[in-house]
Amino acid sequence: xxxxxxxxxxxxxxxxxxxxxxxxxxxxxxxxxxxxxxxxxxxxxxxxxxxxxxxxxxxxxxxxxxxxxxxxxxxxxxxxxxxxxxxxxxxxxxxxxxxxxxxxxxxxxxxxxxxxxxxxxxxxxxxxxxxxxxxxxxxxxxxxxxxxxxxxxxxxxxxxxxxxxxxxxxxxxxxxxxxxxxxxxxxxxxxxxxxxxxxxxxxxxxxxxxxxxxxxxxxxxxxxxxxxxxxxxxxxxxxxxxxxxxxxxxxxxxxxxxxxxxxxxxxxxxxxxxxxxxxxxxxxxxxxxxxxxxxxxxxxxxxxxxxxxxxxxxxxxxxxxxxxxxxxxxxxxxxxxxxxxxxxxxxxxxx
Ligand SMILES: *Cc1c(COP(=O)(O)O)cnc(C)c1O
Numbered sequence: 001x002x003x004x005x006x007x008x009x010x011x012x013x014x015x016x017x018x019x020x021x022x023x024x025x026x027x028x029x030x031x032x033x034x035x036x037x038x039x040x041x042x043x044x045x046x047x048x049x050x051x052x053x054x055x056x057x058x059x060x061x062x063x064x065x066x067x068x069x070x071x072x073x074x075x076x077x078x079x080x081x082x083x084x085x086x087x088x089x090x091x092x093x094x095x096x097x098x099x100x101x102x103x104x105x106x107x108x109x110x111x112x113x114x115x116x117x118x119x120x121x122x123x124x125x126x127x128x129x130x131x132x133x134x135x136x137x138x139x140x141x142x143x144x145x146x147x148x149x150x151x152x153x154x155x156x157x158x159x160x161x162x163x164x165x166x167x168x169x170x171x172x173x174x175x176x177x178x179x180x181x182x183x184x185x186x187x188x189x190x191x192x193x194x195x196x197x198x199x200x201x202x203x204x205x206x207x208x209x210x211x212x213x214x215x216x217x218x219x220x221x222x223x224x225x226x227x228x229x230x231x232x233x234x235x236x237x238x239x240x241x242x243x244x245x246x247x248x249x250x251x252x253x254x255x256x257x258x259x260x261x262x263x264x265x266x267x268x269x270x271x272x273x274x275x276x277x278x279x280x281x282x283x284x285x286x287x288x289x290x291x292x293x294x295x296x297x298x299x300x301x302x303x304x305x306x307x308x309x310x311x312x313x314x315x316x317x318x319x320x321x322x323x324x325x326x327x328x329x330x331x332x333x334x335x336x337x338x339x340x341x342x343x344x345x346x347x348x349x350x351x
Pocket of ligand 1: 085086087088089112153157182184207208209210216219220221
C-alpha cells in the first residue's frame with residue numbers, strides 16, 4: 001500500500017486533532033480552545049440573509065469583502081492581507097512555499113504540533129529548539145538555526161505564555177528567512193506583534209477567527225505581511241481557497257470588534273476564577289497566562305491520564321498530551337462560569 005505515496009508521506013504521522021463530537025452531543029467541551037460564547041449576532045444575521053446566488057457562483061479569489069473588513073479594523077492596506085481557509089492553511093502555504101531539505105523549518109518546543117506535521121509532509125528539515133525554563137524564547141539559538149520559516153506561536157500553546165515583542169523584534173532582525181508569529185490566541189492577550197509587520201519585510205502575523213470570534217466551524221484565518229512576502233503564497237494557494245459564506249459571515253464578525261472584545265473579557269474573567277479554583281484543588285497553575293486555556297500540573301497524588309479519562313467518563317473533555325514534559329499536565333479550555341464550576345466539581349470528586 002505504502003508504495004502509492006511519496007516516502008515522506010509514508011514516514012510521517014498525520015496530525016491528530018482533538019476529539020470533535022457532533023454539535024448537540026451532551027458534553028462540556030474544554031479540549032480544543034473554542035470560545036464558549038456564540039458568534040457575533042451581526043455574523044449570524046448575514047448568514048441568515050445569504051441567498052442561493054452566493055452558493056451558485058464562485059467566490060471572489062481573494063475574499064475581498066473580508067479583506068476590506070480586516071483592512072479597516074487593522075488599518076493596513078488590502079494588499080498586506082491574505083485570507084485563508086483557517087489559519088492552518090496559511091501555515092501550510094508558508095511551509096510549501098519556503099521550506100525543503102536545505103531550507104529548515106524551525107520552532108521552539110513544546111508548541112503547536114501542526115508545524116512538525118507540515119514540515120514532515122513537505123518534507124523539510126526540522127530544527128526543534130526547547131523553550132528555556134518552559135517559556136523564555138531561546139532567541140539566540142533560533143537565530144543560529146536560520147530557518148527558512150521560523151514559527152513562534154505567541155501566545156503559545158500549550159504553555160499559554162506570550163513572547164515579549166522585544167524578543168520577537170530581535171529574532172526578526174537576526175533571521176534571513178520568514179518569521180511567522182502565530183497569534184491564534186491574541187484576542188485573549190495583552191499585546192500583539194502586529195507593529196513588526198511595518199518594521200520588517202520578513203515578518204508575517206497569522207490570525208484566526210476560530211478562537212476569539214467563536215467561528216472555528218467556519219474555517220477562516222488570515223495573514224498580515226508586506227506584499228512581497230505574500231506574493232509567493234498567493235501563487236500557490238487554491239484559486240478559491242475561501243468560500244463565499246465564510247467571506248461574508250467573517251466580514252460581519254470582523255467588523256463587530258465590540259462583541260468579540262466583550263466575549264474575550266468574559267473569558268479572561270472566568271480564566272481568573274477557574275485558576276483560583278484549580279489552585280484550591282492542589283493544581284499548579286501558571287501566572288500571567290494570555291490564552292483562553294490553562295496548562296495545569298495535576299496534584300502529586302493525581303494522575304493526568306486518569307483524570308482526563310475520568311472527566312471524559314463524566315462528559316467533560318479536556319486535552320491530555322502524553323509526550324515528554326507534559327505527562328503530568330492537562331490543557332483546559334476556559335468555558336463559561338457554569339461549565340468551569342462543573343469541571344471543578346468533577347475534578348474534586350475524582351481527586
Ligand atoms: C487553533 C490554532 C491554530 C489554527 O487555527 P485555525 O484557524 O482554526 O486553522 C493555529 N495555531 C495555533 C497555535 C492554534 O492553537
